[in-house]
Amino acid sequence: MKRLIVISLISLLLAACAGQWTYVRDEDSRHISSGRYDLTVPARWVVLQKSDSLVVSRDGPELQKIVLHTRPHAKAFPRIKQSSSADMLPSDLGAHFIAELHAEDAQGLPSLKVDKEGPARLDGREGFRIEAHYDTADGVRYRLLAYGVADDKGYVDLFYTAPAIHYYARNLADFEAVRDSLKLH
Amino acid sequence: MAALGRLLLILGLGAMLAACMGEPVRDFGSSADTRQLNDAQQRRWHEAEQFDQRLRNRGLLLDDPDAQAYVQSVMDRLFPEFHGTIKVHLARSSELNAFALPNGSIYLNLGLLARMQNEAQLAMVLGHEATHFIAQHSLRQRDSIDDLAVFGTVTTVLTGIPLSGQLLALTAMSGYSQNLERAADQGGFRHLIRAGYDPRQAPEVFRLMREEVDALDISQPFLYASHPRLSERIETLTQLAAQPGTPKSGRIGREDFMAHIGRLRGRLLAEHLEELDYKRLILILEDPKRRARYPAEADYYLGEAYRLRAQEGDADKALAAYRRCVRQNPDFAPVHRALGLYALRHKQPAQAREHLRRYLALAPQARDRGFIESYLKQLDSQP
Numbered sequence: 001m002k003r004l005i006v007i008s009l010i011s012l013l014l015a016a017c018a019g020q021w022t023y024v025r026d027e028d029s030r031h032i033s034s035g036r037y038d039l040t041v042p043a044r045w046v047v048l049q050k051s052d053s054l055v056v057s058r059d060g061p062e063l064q065k066i067v068l069h070t071r072p073h074a075k076a077f078p079r080i081k082q083s084s085s086a087d088m089l090p091s092d093l094g095a096h097f098i099a100e101l102h103a104e105d106a107q108g109l110p111s112l113k114v115d116k117e118g119p120a121r122l123d124g125r126e127g128f129r130i131e132a133h134y135d136t137a138d139g140v141r142y143r144l145l146a147y148g149v150a151d152d153k154g155y156v157d158l159f160y161t162a163p164a165i166h167y168y169a170r171n172l173a174d175f176e177a178v179r180d181s182l183k184l185h
Numbered sequence: 186m187a188a189l190g191r192l193l194l195i196l197g198l199g200a201m202l203a204a205c206m207g208e209p210v211r212d213f214g215s216s217a218d219t220r221q222l223n224d225a226q227q228r229r230w231h232e233a234e235q236f237d238q239r240l241r242n243r244g245l246l247l248d249d250p251d252a253q254a255y256v257q258s259v260m261d262r263l264f265p266e267f268h269g270t271i272k273v274h275l276a277r278s279s280e281l282n283a284f285a286l287p288n289g290s291i292y293l294n295l296g297l298l299a300r301m302q303n304e305a306q307l308a309m310v311l312g313h314e315a316t317h318f319i320a321q322h323s324l325r326q327r328d329s330i331d332d333l334a335v336f337g338t339v340t341t342v343l344t345g346i347p348l349s350g351q352l353l354a355l356t357a358m359s360g361y362s363q364n365l366e367r368a369a370d371q372g373g374f375r376h377l378i379r380a381g382y383d384p385r386q387a388p389e390v391f392r393l394m395r396e397e398v399d400a401l402d403i404s405q406p407f408l409y410a411s412h413p414r415l416s417e418r419i420e421t422l423t424q425l426a427a428q429p430g431t432p433k434s435g436r437i438g439r440e441d442f443m444a445h446i447g448r449l450r451g452r453l454l455a456e457h458l459e460e461l462d463y464k465r466l467i468l469i470l471e472d473p474k475r476r477a478r479y480p481a482e483a484d485y486y487l488g489e490a491y492r493l494r495a496q497e498g499d500a501d502k503a504l505a506a507y508r509r510c511v512r513q514n515p516d517f518a519p520v521h522r523a524l525g526l527y528a529l530r531h532k533q534p535a536q537a538r539e540h541l542r543r544y545l546a547l548a549p550q551a552r553d554r555g556f557i558e559s560y561l562k563q564l565d566s567q568p
Contacts, residue, residue, distance in 0.1 A: 113244070135242045
């Protein structure tokens, strides 16, 4: 019994450290805010909100996820130890975003290849738009669509990734709706 | 990633278990022998094939069919009796390493291949690794956890996969005992001579790698990246080359090697950059002796390393390197992009326009064409 309690407490502590997924039950809970952004997520998806990131998924992050990062310039790209600045060229921001993903010690990301890149706007700010793909060790191909900007307050990226078969196309419109709802402040 | 680690752990443990069971281990004589495997061998063979597939899926192999075919042809010349069984794979990693799996897959890293000077040197490394497979050293290896624990904290392994801990259970990757490595030296050397290569190149390739290890301040426990282990190879092979009856000359194959592999030196610099290894890039290219081994566009990579390292004074060093590159290779598109973006960042619109236009003229299909066109549009709209 004592052992069970200890295990339960450890699990609770770990869950608290990792953050909690919350279910988006109704219209009211679709709107998410932080000091840096406002955003509307799809109903009946799940959300994991942390201090500098937000992950949204319908069926689980392996099947589709929308990720938002908001970071101060000095910690914009932690894995590659690069900073950003408000006047950084969008192509430089995009190159750092890709290098950061490459450096991620996770399934498939070392294989990431950019298909298309160019300028784009996110909440009216000039930035980058990148389309890419990567394969996991098990041979599953994922597609990725990303936007990123830098302003006076820091660096922001918003991306969507899902298996190329079925899932990517199915939830792309949901991602575009999230992107269009994003307001930075 | 955890699954890959588990797979490697199983491979390593399987090899050790088979060794403990005391089954007689015989060398493979030809491909035909590999079709009569016992259960344990079949399991390891299958697991190694899964490992091959995973590396391929993860995009860790070099996509260069010409280089691949050339290296395979050298292997087939060394071991014609294993044609179709021993398959060489070129890995993108810049690390100095090569290794053999129990199914005859030989992995050769870009970092090792691109630093060699001729075909005879390549043949020596391939012969050494293929001997590990033919003599089934993964079954004979009896050194175990104690030795492997030395490598326990290493996180980046030969293939360039950033992994931790368990991966190192795979003895094939980290190297074998001194006796088995010596046996691989002897086997490789024997086949080198049989295929008509110059035996003097056998110790030379390891001498070259030792020089790189020392100059680039590399300190890793792996066979091709460890000063003491390279010194052992040099000693063994120098003795073998000096034995009575050993031929004093043979095929070196510098021209063929350079025709198929020479361009990979530029690719190695790009790989260092992608791995964010600015320190090593700068060490390589600021040494005139080493710089001379790399193509004219090497200064572009040096410039990028300085730009991305971004320490005090690095922006000026980057610009100087880009300018050297453009003088030596004025048609190298990426350096015009770099100079154009440098000028854009430093509010020099005329230079920015000139170089960005040149970049698009040289690389009309550039992936980042959209960015460049938007910058040119902004520049053209300025008074």
